[in-house]
Amino acid sequence: MPTATPISRVNDFVVRFANVNGSGSASANEMFARAVLRMGIPAAPRNIFPSNIQGLPTWYEVRVTEANHLGARGGTDLIVAMNPQTFDKDIAGIEPGGYLLYDSTKPLPASKFRQDITVIGVPLTAICNREYTDPRQRQLFKNIIYIGVLTALLEMDVKVVEQLIGEQYKGKEKLIEPNIKALHIGRDYATLNLACPIGLRLKKSSKVGDRIFIEGNSAAALGAVYGGATVCAWYPITPSSGLADAFTQHCARLRVDKTSERAKYAIIQAEDELASIGIVIGASWNGARAFTATSGPGISLMQEFIGLAYFAEIPAVIFDVQRAGPSTGMPTRTQQCDIISCAYASHGDTKHVLLFPEDPAESFDFSAQAFDLADRLQTPIFVMLDLDIGMNHHLSRPLTWDDSRKYDRGKVMTAEELEAGKEFGRYLDVDGDGITYRTYPGTHPTKGSFFTRGTSRDRYAKYTEEGAPYVDNMQRLVRKFDTAKDLVPRPLLANADKPTKYGVIYYGSTAPAMDEAIHMIEAHGHALDRMRIRAFPFHSSVNSFVADHDFVFVVEQNRDAQLRSLIVNECGIDPVRLVPIPHYDGTPITARFIAKAIGEHLDKLKVTPMKVSS
């Protein structure tokens, strides 16, 4: 008998699948997550996978959350333990009162289990061996069979899963019937042999609404299609390859000329990241909208070119889907660890524009906007996703586009303007915003041509190593960066219900965990004003937010509190005022972590919790 009361919760728990990489479990597990969503219950799945094709452990976690807490929670209420390699560790991770579903074909000693959990054995291998002769089928259908078991244990709507099977194998109808059969083999076994349902149950709800289920990489790639990108150059690297793949698929669907059947886009899988960014810069210089997608190691390789684009003032859009560094680091784990290396990328004095989307919908928005910003500011724009946003499916608001929207191509002088005698100086600031006019190559036979170079030059693009024009140019670049502050997405502010001396700053994929953590923190009687930063350079409201509070916590997913350093450096703030809350073990940050860490700090600061009013 379990020594802890079995957890009893409806639409609020975490199911974790422990599998062996390459065993075909991914599609079955994802189907489970989709089924939860189809029942109208919000869910947040996360794939925890190794840098490996076959054999290493992999986990798929589904947080079922009627309350819409879409960040990772931590802990497991029900584990589907299909990997003997990680069995002990998987069992150790179950919350007291939780549940274990395992393959009981081979008897296991009692010492393998815990006393405070409910152990549910299903002889999955024996069932598969009885039903199937082909070894591959035995493996693949085992995954569907355990989904069938779950439908009974969790009181799921089996019709929903059947429908999803139908959709998944649309076009391969032969596979529908055997999958549905496998589903029912599992379901029937559970109904006959197990106590169904268990304490964790799924109940139809209406909390999903019109939201969509999408990976950030796909949304960002679609943003590039909508933002008018025509040239994409990339080099395969986890976790950003999916972005280029998605762009390829979206273009094949949306960007093929109907009459000629030819492509209104060009995608190059380059020989390395240097060539990728070089192609982007060449294309942008020539008036196309171009981007590359990469991760930290790629950013390191692109440094020299990024400096060229900054100094020669060439638009470029760079998606950095961040993963845990340094070096190869943990290539399949998430972090926000490239903030400094992107903000100040390249040698010499440089500063770059960074955008921090929180989820797929914002990845779509910021992606499209990045192309306008790159053209307007004539400089590289970094869209800072991370593995958690990019590679996991998220429940996200639907993507929207305003059909009246026009691309902002920035200051481009036309042949007509040149012909009319308008003065052209490639680096001549005519209106004080630090942004100068450019011309596309081939515009006019005798006017408006210039030489683009990474060396210093005067306002008319003429090579010079004189100090005064160099300083003049560098000052103008600072002016341009100031202009950017009002063009980039502004921080979002959410004030606590009552006045407080404490605030918290966060960004990117930390958002859902922070939104959840704030409830936990408030429940302890603390109040925090919140600011979600969405871009660098920082808007002036960041300074005032820090000025308005005694202490501001900066929650981020890296060791060195990189965004905090950036705020200290760029806003001239006393570092003591900014308390770092770093999370960097490669797992997505959780509300539990944030609430605990901030709580401890508030305790240290001797903040007396206010009485919680009933």
Next chain:
Amino acid sequence: MTYLAKPKFQHPDLPKNEFGYTHRDYEGTVSTLCAGCGHDSITAAIIQACFELSIEPHRVAKISGIGCSSKTPTYFLGNSHGFNSVHGRMPSVLTGANLANRDLIYLGVSGDGDSASIGLGQFAHSIRRGVNMTYIVENNGVYGLTKGQFSATADRGSKSKRGFINTDNSIDLAALALQLGAGFVARSFSGDKQQLVPIIKAAIAHKGAAFIDIISPCVAFNNHAGSTKSFDFVREHNEAVNRLDFMSSRMPIEVQYEPGTVEVVEQHDGSKLTLRKLAADYELHDRAAAQGFLQQQAAKGQIVTGLLYVEREAEDLHAHLHTVDAPLNTLSEKELCPGQAALEKFNASLR
């Protein structure tokens, strides 16, 4: 010298080409390279080739890397946009530019350090992709701007100005270009304008990756006895396989040749290359034979020059990517943005 403005004055009777441009309209600023530099002769050859081809100067994009050779695009085609990028990375910048606007003419100018050392990868990949460009390497075997270190094209056993012997094997970029599938490969010598100008013209007219390795002696650091890239050495060991006359599609063939001594090659734009054969058995369309010939002659210490290979049905990167005819940089929101209706459909597929 840069502080000396180039005089704008020109003789009123200077010959004009089809578009009414004179030779002077294809010039750039005054060269800052050393007096007698082979690169300046190449600049002069490019100017003459563009003038004779009646190219509108602003329809050319000239792109280079870093080094003495990469400085030269400022010295020709002053009304063209130019891009002096980063060391060894001209090919990627040119590739991107070409993808953005397929209608311009792309002239990539590089050196042996730029293309054979730091940029060997980008050289190789731009060639194998078949980017429509004329890729010129001004090959002097040394790093000039950093004062005379060997480059990767310096021959094994050749002597530096300071007396060091190069013990590393050399890279033959023309041989590599052949292996990598370039549609047009030539080698020439900066001191042989008669040979060089028609080769540049033919390369510009070629659709696809056209590569020209031009031996261009460095008068400051690699023109001494013991160098295999000096004026004297190249003159003595130059083995031209053919002599080329280039005729645009608009020009009738007027010259009569002895039968059997010439080969006429028609390019995709209708232009014709008339080759007077110097090496009797040299087969212009046989990639493998050309590679073999280059290696055999190199082993004998000979420098093979001339048009080494032309592909009859060359294709370029845009053909491989099936891109639309309109330059990608001219497409507007209307052609590029699928709009809200398509987005709603997409949203619906994700529920």
